[in-house]
Amino acid sequence: MRENARLPGEPAGPGPIQQDPLYIQTLDCMQTGDWAQAGELLASLQQLYPHAAEVQGLQQMLALRLSTEKNWAATSRRKPQALLEVPAVRALAIANLALYILIAVVWLLARMAAG
Numbered sequence: 001m002r003e004n005a006r007l008p009g010e011p012a013g014p015g016p017i018q019q020d021p022l023y024i025q026t027l028d029c030m031q032t033g034d035w036a037q038a039g040e041l042l043a044s045l046q047q048l049y050p051h052a053a054e055v056q057g058l059q060q061m062l063a064l065r066l067s068t069e070k071n072w073a074a075t076s077r078r079k080p081q082a083l084l085e086v087p088a089v090r091a092l093a094i095a096n097l098a099l100y101i102l103i104a105v106v107w108l109l110a111r112m113a114a115g
Helices: 020-030 034-050 051-074 088-114
Strands: none
Touching: 020 034, 020 051, 034 051
């Protein structure tokens, strides 16, 4: 191993956090959607850089994405007919259908009487 090489998670020393391999790995996990791994890496980064704005920003981004994914999963489990389960909507749909049938019958009777 080279003398100046760092292990993942090892503080970057005087350099910025963006050069830390652990930070880069965390970004990679977040970009690929590996949220559990990103959370673990962020916890390590928080210990190494407790006051870094970059870490706080990544934590907020991770929390937002996890929340969005949770909400998205909840809405995708809904039945497609969920709107028709509301009694008023169902009643209006039936009344609308009955009205169209009535109009069609009257139109057919008028054509038969005229012809």
